Amino acid sequence: MDETGFWSSCYKKFFQKYKMTTYIIRRLLMGLLIVLIVTIMIFLFMRLLPGDPLEVYINQSDMSNLSPDQLQQLRQKFGLDKPMPIQYIHWISGVFRGDFGRSIYYDIQVRRLIVERLPVTIHLGFLAFILSGLLGISAGVICALKRGTWIDTVVTFLANIGITMPSFWVGIILIYLLALKAGWLPVHGYTSPFEDFWLSTKQVIMPVICLSLFSIASLTRLTRSSMLEVIKQDYIRTAWAKGLRERVIIMRHTIKNALIPVITVMGLQIAFIFGGSVLIETVFNIPGVGRLMTQSVMQQDFQVVQAGALIIAIVVVLINLIVDISYGWLDPRIRYE
Amino acid sequence: MNKGFDLEKKPEIQFQNLDSPKWEEGSPPYSEFRRIISVFFSRPLPVIGLFIIILLILTAIFAPFIAPYDPYKMNILKKLRPPSHEHLLGTDSLGRDTLSRIIYGSRTSVIIGISAIGISSLIGLSLGLLAAFFGGAWYHIIMRFIDALMAFPMLLLALLIASLLGVGMKNVIIALSIGMIAPPCRLMCGVAMSIKENDYILAARTMGMSNFRIMVEQILPNAFPPLLVMITIGLGATILAEAGLSFLGIGIIPPTPAWGSMVNDGYKFLLTNPVLSISPGVAIMLVVFGFNMMGDGLRDALDPRLRGVI
Numbered sequence: 119m120d121e122t123g124f125w126s127s128c129y130k131k132f133f134q135k136y137k138m139t140t141y142i143i144r145r146l147l148m149g150l151l152i153v154l155i156v157t158i159m160i161f162l163f164m165r166l167l168p169g170d171p172l173e174v175y176i177n178q179s180d181m182s183n184l185s186p187d188q189l190q191q192l193r194q195k196f197g198l199d200k201p202m203p204i205q206y207i208h209w210i211s212g213v214f215r216g217d218f219g220r221s222i223y224y225d226i227q228v229r230r231l232i233v234e235r236l237p238v239t240i241h242l243g244f245l246a247f248i249l250s251g252l253l254g255i256s257a258g259v260i261c262a263l264k265r266g267t268w269i270d271t272v273v274t275f276l277a278n279i280g281i282t283m284p285s286f287w288v289g290i291i292l293i294y295l296l297a298l299k300a301g302w303l304p305v306h307g308y309t310s311p312f313e314d315f316w317l318s319t320k321q322v323i324m325p326v327i328c329l330s331l332f333s334i335a336s337l338t339r340l341t342r343s344s345m346l347e348v349i350k351q352d353y354i355r356t357a358w359a360k361g362l363r364e365r366v367i368i369m370r371h372t373i374k375n376a377l378i379p380v381i382t383v384m385g386l387q388i389a390f391i392f393g394g395s396v397l398i399e400t401v402f403n404i405p406g407v408g409r410l411m412t413q414s415v416m417q418q419d420f421q422v423v424q425a426g427a428l429i430i431a432i433v434v435v436l437i438n439l440i441v442d443i444s445y446g447w448l449d450p451r452i453r454y455e
Numbered sequence: 456m457n458k459g460f461d462l463e464k465k466p467e468i469q470f471q472n473l474d475s476p477k478w479e480e481g482s483p484p485y486s487e488f489r490r491i492i493s494v495f496f497s498r499p500l501p502v503i504g505l506f507i508i509i510l511l512i513l514t515a516i517f518a519p520f521i522a523p524y525d526p527y528k529m530n531i532l533k534k535l536r537p538p539s540h541e542h543l544l545g546t547d548s549l550g551r552d553t554l555s556r557i558i559y560g561s562r563t564s565v566i567i568g569i570s571a572i573g574i575s576s577l578i579g580l581s582l583g584l585l586a587a588f589f590g591g592a593w594y595h596i597i598m599r600f601i602d603a604l605m606a607f608p609m610l611l612l613a614l615l616i617a618s619l620l621g622v623g624m625k626n627v628i629i630a631l632s633i634g635m636i637a638p639p640c641r642l643m644c645g646v647a648m649s650i651k652e653n654d655y656i657l658a659a660r661t662m663g664m665s666n667f668r669i670m671v672e673q674i675l676p677n678a679f680p681p682l683l684v685m686i687t688i689g690l691g692a693t694i695l696a697e698a699g700l701s702f703l704g705i706g707i708i709p710p711t712p713a714w715g716s717m718v719n720d721g722y723k724f725l726l727t728n729p730v731l732s733i734s735p736g737v738a739i740m741l742v743v744f745g746f747n748m749m750g751d752g753l754r755d756a757l758d759p760r761l762r763g764v765i
Contacts, residue, residue, distance in 0.1 A: 148599075155603035163615055278500075282743040284695055286702050287718050287736030294729050386605070393608025397699050401722075411611055412703060415618045423615070427607060434606045 145442065149435040156431040157424065161206050164420040209424065219421035223414065228425045231410065236429065238308055239399070239406035243391045245326045250333030250391075251384060257334070258341020258380075259373060265346065273338065280335025285394050289328040289401040296324065306403040325402045329394050333387045340383055344376040351375075378445065385441030389434045494756040501752020507745030514558055515565040524552035526559040526712050537728060544734050547717075548724060553731060556712040557738050563701075563713045564742065567624060568694045571631035576686055579636045583643025584670050587651060598644070601637050609634040610699055617705045627706035631693055642685050646678040653677075680757035684750050691746030698739050714739050 200208065209219060218228035257277070261270045297305040303320050311318040348354065349372060357367045395408035407426055414422035495501055514521060523543070530550035538545045544553035586597040604612070613627075613634040620626035650656065651674065659669050701707045701715030709716070714735040721732025 151599060152602045152606050155599060156607055159603060160607075160615070163619055166619060278747065279740070279744065282691070282695075282740045282747060284698050284702075284715070284718070284736060284739050286699065286715075287733075287739065290718065290722055290725065290732050290736070294725050294733075298726055389605060389608050393610035396608070396610055396614065397702060400703060408611075412614065415611075415615055416705075418618075427611075430608065430611070431603075431606045438606075 142439075142443065145439050149439055152435055153428065153431045157210065157428050158206070160424055160427040161209070164418075164423055165202055165205075213428065218425040221419055221422050223417045223419040223422070228421050231422060232407070232425055232429060235405060235407045235410045237310075238404060239392070239395050239408060241311070242322065242325055242329060242398075242404070242406065243388075243395060245322065246329035246333070246391050247384075247388065249326060250330040250337055250387065253330075254334045254337025255341050255377070255380060257338040259345060261338065261342040262345030262349065263368065274342065277335040277338040280331055281339070283331065285328045285331060286397040286401050288331055289324065289398055292324045292327065293401075306401070308402075308404040308406075325398050325404060328398050328401070329391055332394070333391065337380060337383065337387075341376065341380050344379050345372060348372050348376040381441055381444060385438045388437045392430050392434070491756045495752050498752060498755075500748045504745040504748030504752060507741055508749060511561055511565065511742050511745065515561045518558050518562055522555035522558045524555040526551060526555040527710055538730055545728055545730050547720060547731055553717075553734060556717060557714065557735055560712040560714045560717065560735065560738065561742075563624070563707060563711060564694050564697060564739075567628055567631065567697045568690050570628045571635060571693045571697070572686055572689050574628065574632035575635035576639045576682070576689070578632070579639030580643045580682070582636070583640040584647055584674065586640070587644045587647035588666065588670055588674070594644075597640070601640050604637045610696060613696060613700055614703065614705060617700060622706060622708050624707060624711075627697065627700060630700070630706070631696055634696065635689065635693060638689065639682070639685060642681060643678060646681055647674050650674050650677050684754040684757065687746055687753055688750035691743040691750070694739065694746070695743055
């Protein structure tokens, strides 16, 4: 008996049977690797910052006349006295225990800050993601189906304008028009939807529009060109020729095939929406992760930046994984290898 | 009588370049360059884009001759003036002329945009080329690094690097260059992997060309069309990102005019003088629109199949 052949055939059988599971496990491991690289990068960046993070703490808590001994104690408290690799291992092992370290600026547990701020950004980001998906894809489909008419011209032009507008500037214009002049919406701020749903919705409208504007416009453009590409294909002509109803052709044959590249880009938009939240949360004075990150970067609050980077990277990697898995549902030609 | 078939008359075969909208008598039957030019100029939007970009570059070069006032000259007596004949777009909170500052701001945008996209494409293209050409470990290491860059929002990364390096135009350029490495690298990798399979690469190798020469002389020129499109559109994206950074108050040192920071300055005076905040945004929008439209036009002219890819 050829033993290696036996084992490799066993492995092959196992792989064939659990193709999807092994694919997901492999992708998860790869995602973990990417998250680790991100954290190492951010860790290095933060530690290479010129200046001592402790100085910020000392300046803001008014303890300028500390003895070297007390300074050393503070260093130990924030774990800054050890060499860098040890600091990193210490930090990452803390993360697995749910301990993200202590914020130097706020002097509270980073976990508390994150738990407080993350839901806000996820709330806005989720709404923006859904809105951009719904509006972008449907506008693109309508454009492609009505190609050459005035609807197509107008929507395509609007989409071309939409990808050029800086989101923070749109926010300022919306504030000027809807809040200051018309007085329909509150200028800025954020309320949890569980506290006061109506006020929360009113406050969320403008930030969500700003966050999703770029995504809506680019998804419209992409869906339109992808649809036009698919409509040209032979199988669509075959579908017409065999007398399928128009609705079936559009829904099942055209849109489903046209969405494949669109879904990829939607996955990439997640990182973009997170990036946009940095600007939009500043404009609308929203206490989310984006603003926390901006402030922490400027205050050299390294623990908060590391934790925020880790969480953003995890969210982005997970959503890209979901996108990749959903490919198989849209396009059975794609094999998980 | 044989009605349908006239055997005496030979069918006329006309070679017509279907992609070319204008078929001119006397022009060579097939010239790729002429075809690209004629497709590019046959549509209005790319031409408008090109026009805007030329205008932008001229404005940046000749800013001192165009600007009606000195962009740094303060005049406290004339602060926050609405648009008038004297100051076409009004004045800001320090009495500086907004129009002049927008004109000078084009310099900041052009310098940062071109340098950042230049550096990032240089790094990104080399990495992508290496990953695609050598494959194996090279591919995995470079692509995981790129994945990690993409898993983190570009703006936040640039923010982090800019704050690490401190203020100054040079540091913004470095920050944006690092932040923008991923797209050219991934594009180059994808394109080079498909080009690598061609027979002419095999031929070049058989002839004893070195790896470096194959990469530079064979793969790079053939990957040129998508790269050109990506760089054009990337310029718009870089200018947008730069505006975002300067809006957050990072990078450009205050008296230097930058469009993003002008929007932020005007934000505080939105009720008294909305033009202050809105007009620099229009400038950003126009420029990015110009680059995007030109990129789209180039893409359609060079290779319409790239639609949706870039």
